[in-house]
Amino acid sequence: xxxxxxxxxxxxxxxxxxxxxxxxxxxxxxxxxxxxxxxxxxxxxxxxxxxxxxxxxxxxxxxxxxxxxxxxxxxxxxxxxxxxxxxxxxxxxxxxxxxxxxxxxxxxxxxxxxxxxxxxxxxxxxxxxxxxxxxxxxxxxxxxxxxxxxxxxxxxxxxxxxxxxxxxxxxxxxxxxxxxxxxxxxxxxxxxxxxxxxxxxxxxxxxxxxxxxxxxxxxxxxxxxxxxxxxxxxxxxxxxxxxxxxxxxxxxxxxxxxxxxxxxxxxxxxxxxxxxxxxxxxxxxxxxxxxxxxxxxxxxxxxxxxxxxxxxxxxxxxxxxxxxxxxxxxxxxxxxxxxxxxxxxxxxxxxxxxxxxxxxxxxxxxxxxxxxxxxxxxxxxxxxxxxxxxxxxxxxxxxxxxxxxxxxxxxxxxxxxxxxxxxxxxxxxxxxxxxxxxxxxxxxxxxxxxxxxxxxxxxxxxxxxxxxxxxxxxxxxxxxxxxxxxxxxxxxxxxxxxxxxxxxxxxxxxxxxxxxxxxxxxxxxxxxxxxxxxxxxxxxxxxxxxxxxxxxxxxxxxxxxxxxxxxxxxxxxxxxxxxxxxxxxxxxxxxxxxxxxxxxxxxxxxxxxxxxxxxxxxxxxxxxxxxxxxxxxxxxxxxxxxxxxxxxxxxxxxxxxxxxxxxxxxxxxxxxxxxxxxxxxxxxxxxxxxxxxxxxxxxxxxxxxxxxxxxxxxxxxxxxxxxxxxxxxxxxxxxx
Numbered sequence: 001x002x003x004x005x006x007x008x009x010x011x012x013x014x015x016x017x018x019x020x021x022x023x024x025x026x027x028x029x030x031x032x033x034x035x036x037x038x039x040x041x042x043x044x045x046x047x048x049x050x051x052x053x054x055x056x057x058x059x060x061x062x063x064x065x066x067x068x069x070x071x072x073x074x075x076x077x078x079x080x081x082x083x084x085x086x087x088x089x090x091x092x093x094x095x096x097x098x099x100x101x102x103x104x105x106x107x108x109x110x111x112x113x114x115x116x117x118x119x120x121x122x123x124x125x126x127x128x129x130x131x132x133x134x135x136x137x138x139x140x141x142x143x144x145x146x147x148x149x150x151x152x153x154x155x156x157x158x159x160x161x162x163x164x165x166x167x168x169x170x171x172x173x174x175x176x177x178x179x180x181x182x183x184x185x186x187x188x189x190x191x192x193x194x195x196x197x198x199x200x201x202x203x204x205x206x207x208x209x210x211x212x213x214x215x216x217x218x219x220x221x222x223x224x225x226x227x228x229x230x231x232x233x234x235x236x237x238x239x240x241x242x243x244x245x246x247x248x249x250x251x252x253x254x255x256x257x258x259x260x261x262x263x264x265x266x267x268x269x270x271x272x273x274x275x276x277x278x279x280x281x282x283x284x285x286x287x288x289x290x291x292x293x294x295x296x297x298x299x300x301x302x303x304x305x306x307x308x309x310x311x312x313x314x315x316x317x318x319x320x321x322x323x324x325x326x327x328x329x330x331x332x333x334x335x336x337x338x339x340x341x342x343x344x345x346x347x348x349x350x351x352x353x354x355x356x357x358x359x360x361x362x363x364x365x366x367x368x369x370x371x372x373x374x375x376x377x378x379x380x381x382x383x384x385x386x387x388x389x390x391x392x393x394x395x396x397x398x399x400x401x402x403x404x405x406x407x408x409x410x411x412x413x414x415x416x417x418x419x420x421x422x423x424x425x426x427x428x429x430x431x432x433x434x435x436x437x438x439x440x441x442x443x444x445x446x447x448x449x450x451x452x453x454x455x456x457x458x459x460x461x462x463x464x465x466x467x468x469x470x471x472x473x474x475x476x477x478x479x480x481x482x483x484x485x486x487x488x489x490x491x492x493x494x495x496x497x498x499x500x501x502x503x504x505x506x507x508x509x510x511x512x513x514x515x516x517x518x519x520x521x522x523x524x525x526x527x528x529x530x531x532x533x534x535x536x537x538x539x540x541x542x543x544x545x546x547x548x549x550x551x552x553x554x555x556x557x558x559x560x561x562x563x564x565x566x567x568x569x570x571x572x573x574x575x576x577x578x579x580x581x582x583x584x585x586x587x588x589x590x591x592x593x594x595x596x597x598x599x600x601x602x603x604x605x606x607x608x609x610x611x612x613x614x615x616x617x618x619x620x621x622x623x624x625x626x627x628x629x630x631x632x633x634x635x636x637x638x639x640x641x642x643x644x645x646x647x648x649x650x651x652x653x654x655x656x657x658x659x660x661x662x663x664x665x666x667x668x669x670x671x672x673x674x675x676x677x678x679x680x681x682x683x684x685x686x687x688x689x690x691x692x693x694x695x696x697x698x699x700x701x702x703x704x705x706x707x708x709x710x711x712x713x714x715x716x717x718x719x720x721x722x723x724x725x726x727x728x729x730x731x732x733x734x735x736x
Contacts, residue, residue, distance in 0.1 A: 032602030034662045035717050070322075071311055089308050095301035096189065100217060102294055103278050106514065108142070110276070111213040113184055119146050120180060122207075124172050124187040126150030146183075163668055173200060181209045188217035195251045197259070198267045205268030214270070220255040220346040223282065229342045235331035236341060239310070246313045257346055282336060282343045289539055303333055469680040470504045473565065476672045477593060480653050480722060485512055487651065488591045488726035490560050492516055497556060499583075500526040501548050501563040506533035506541070508562065513538045525554075549576060557585045564593035568623045568630045577643040584729045590645065591726040596633040598720060599657070605717040611706040612718065615685070622688045633723030645727035656719040657711055670719075678708060 072086035104110065121143060144164060151170040173195060185204050194200055204214050223240040224230060230237055247254040261275040281295035282302055306329045314325045335341055481487060485508060495516055500509040503526030513524045526533065527546040537543070549571060561580050570576055580590055599606060599616045606613060623630040637650040656670035657677060681704055689695040689703075710716050 035603065035660050068312060068316065071308060088304065092301050092305045092308065093189075095297065095304070099280070099294065099297050099301060100188070102297070103280060104217075109184075109186060109215050110274075111184065111215045113213060115143060117211075118143055118183045120182045120184075120209075121146055121148040122182045122185045123148065123150040124185065124204075125190050125193060126152045126167060163664075163671070172203075176203055176207055178207065181207050181212070183209050183212045185212070185214045186217075187214070189219075190216075191219045191221050191256055192247045192252050192254050194253055194256065197253060197256055197263050201263050201267045205270060214264075216256075216260050216264075218257045218260065220257040222255060223343045223345050225342045225344065227342055229340060234335055234341065235328060236335045236343065239328055239332045242318075243309060243313065246317055250313075250317060277346055279344050279346055282345070283339065283341075285339060285342050299336060302336065306332060469676055469683070470565075471507055472672070472676045472679065474505075474507050476655070476669065476676055477564070477722065479669050479672060480655065481724070485515065486562060486591050486593075486726070487649070487724055488560070488589045490589050494587070495559040496523055497558045497560075497585075498524045499554075499558045499561045500524065501561065501580075502566050502569065503528045503533065503543060504565065506537065506543055508564070509541050509543070510534075510537055512562070513541045516540075552579060552583055554583060557583050557588070559585050559588045561588070561590045562593075563591070565595075566592075567595045567597055567632055568628045570629060570632070571627045573629060573632060573635070573639050574642060577639045581643040581645060581729060586729055587731045588729050589726060590640070590729070591724070592632075592636045592640075593722065593724050594633045594636060596631040596721045596723060598631055599718045600720065601717050602719075603717055605715055610710055610716075611703060612710045612716075615703055615707050618693060619685065619688060622692045626692060633721060636723055636725040640725055640727045644729070646730050647728040649726050651724045653722040653724065654719045655722055656717070658714075658716070658718075660714060660717050674711060677711065681708065 071088075101108065146164060148165045149168060150165070151168045151172060185208060187200075187204065208214060221240075222244050223236060232238070244254045253259075257277075261273060264270050264273050280298050281291055283299045284292045284296040286292050286295055307326070310325050310329055311322065314320045314328075315322055336343070478485070492515065498509075498512060498516065500506075500512070503509050506526050509524045509526035516523065524538075524541045525544060526541070527544045527548060529545065529547060531543070531545045533543040561584060563580070584590060597616070597620060599612060620630045629635075633652075637648055640648050654666075655673050656666050658674045659667045659671040661667050661670055682701075685700055685704060686697065689700045690697060695703075711718065
């Protein structure tokens with residue numbers, strides 16, 4: 001359910017303009033960046049020092065996490081919260097965030113916030129704080145001028161965050177000690193965590209500025225079905241009821257969602273209260289595409305969380321043995337995966353403005369979805385039963401279990417090996433039967449060696465660490481380009497087919513699909529050598545495993561082709577450019593975002609004597625020796641002209657390495673860039689230096705240690721360039 005004042009606020013945030021300093025830099029690459037003289041005076045960025053200082057700042061009562069029943073739990077106010085705080089739970093929280101984000105139409109919040117009036121934000125129960133796991137970091141990007149605080153019982157948040165975001169270890173039910181009030185307070189996922197909701201809501205009210213907003217997104221976690229497929233005889237129903245009653249016996253409210261509106265009206269004096277209710281299926285059983293995808297995501301996060309939900313309460317509170325609890329969990333898992341139970345639970349979202357706003361009547365908005373494909377069309381979902389999909393894949397228990405196994409495999413494994421090992425997931429499943437475990441699938445895949453010719457085409461890994469780095473790199477480029485996915489003046493009404501070359505994790509293709517909502521289905525195609533993209537995507541997006549330098553097999557041409565991060569990946573750029581031209585419709589656009597990977601400094605702080613210079617030179621020379629262009633950026637404009645494109649625009653952006661620039665915008669970009677580079681340095685280097693240049697792994701690791709030390713040194717003012725080139729194919733032959 002959702003409640004907020006004045007009606008729904010759609011988070012269609014327009015891309016911000018490139019800051020003046022950055023825009024000038026795009027057209028004039030000669031102006032040097034100015035170093036911040038205060039940087040490095042009172043801090044060090046060495047891993048050991050920083051992490052030791054960070055750890056020392058947290059008392060043992062915070063970070064000495066107790067372990068019970070094979071899981072890790074919070075130490076601060078130990079026992080107050082019954083769920084774990086280990087890596088497995090952090091991953092589930094990531095999925096839960098993604099679930100709610102999709103459910104709300106790709107919005108972090110529903111309150112109608114005025115960006116220029118929001119200066120302080122509080123995120124209660126922030127969880128992991130990661131980019132995909134909570135709103136705090138994403139909110140830091142949306143409200144760059146605001147101070148954003150996330151609090152939680154566990155110190156599981158990342159160390160490196162945007163400069164306007166900070167995390168605190170705190171119990172929100174204790175006395176609030178801050179003197180400054182907030183303009184917006186978000187409180188979500190607190191089912192089973194709060195003992196006194198009225199007191200919490202009064203505290204929130206007291207700590208809001210006049211005119212400020214609060215928003216709650218929470219659940220009624222008891223499972224139910226509308227068609228009678230979930231009955232009292234099912235293990236799932238028994239587990240759900242026991243879970244809820246046990247939480248209640250501990251004094252924790254398991255279902256705050258339905259009560260939020262009443263609490264908000266009764267405690268604190270809020271006005272302009274609006275209340276929304278959303279139903280979330282467990283499994284891909286609904287007929288509507290939007291709910292089918294949502295249900296699959298919810299099923300995975302539920303299955304991954306069952307053990308964490310159950311162990312401490314069922315063993316620690318009810319006194320059951322771990323074996324008995326695990327047996328019940330297995331029964332529940334099998335029922336949820338069977339496809340015969342059409343279960344769901346409810347999520348409510350609530351927001352309200354303080355007493356100084358106009359006093360509106362409360363809103364209780366309910367509606368059935370107008371379309372199964374559009375989150376915007378879904379809106380509130382309190383009435384009207386979801387239609388069941390009778391297709392074999394969603395009603396046959398064996399086939400559904402195979403689908404779940406495939407989904408989990410795609411989330412956790414490198415699929416290049418999978419694609420070469422078996423052409424169809426069903427073949428893999430049949431080798432082991434329907435109860436296949438991920439461990440068995442991992443074992444199978446690790447026994448096979450990927451095709452060597454394919455492996456030569458791209459130098460970097462495609463494991464989870466590299467996927468995280470690619471997503472971080474995406475965030476870096478968005479920051480650099482003023483939150484714009486592309487710079488080309490692509491007309492939305494004329495753009496029906498889009499190609500994303502070298503799509504990586506698929507994040508650009510998925511986000512771009514939201515900008516072109518009116519074109520044909522499957523109009524955004526992302527291709528890559530590795531099948532590391534998500535399985536469940538918007539209906540107008542599809543991914544293909546393909547080598548862009550092989551023959552193109554598309555029957556239709558594209559209106560917009562996007563190509564980025566292909567430095568050191570392409571052997572024949574002119575040929576690729578010509579192929580893109582041939583496969584672009586007249587009047588269509590192409591955009592390249594790529595690097596000149598040569599590291600530089602404007603003030604002479606990077607010299608030939610530095611280890612970083614040696615690493616860069618050897619890195620670039622290695623790629624040239626195998627016919628790969630490591631610095632395509634400066635040459636993109638010329639290649640585009642040779643291919644026949646017109647209306648060519650070329651911009652250059654400096655990417656500092658580290659927060660050494662004086663300009664706050666560059667400082668933020670530099671910190672983001674340094675984190676991305678440090679995370680990827682070993683992945684970039686090992687294969688090239690060991691396989692091509694003949695170094696030993698030990699020699700590489702010693703060099704990288706020295707490079708990291710230099711990159712983090714305050715006196716080291718290095719940067720490299722990002723080149724953006726976009727161009728248009730002539731409308732007619734006469735225009736060429």
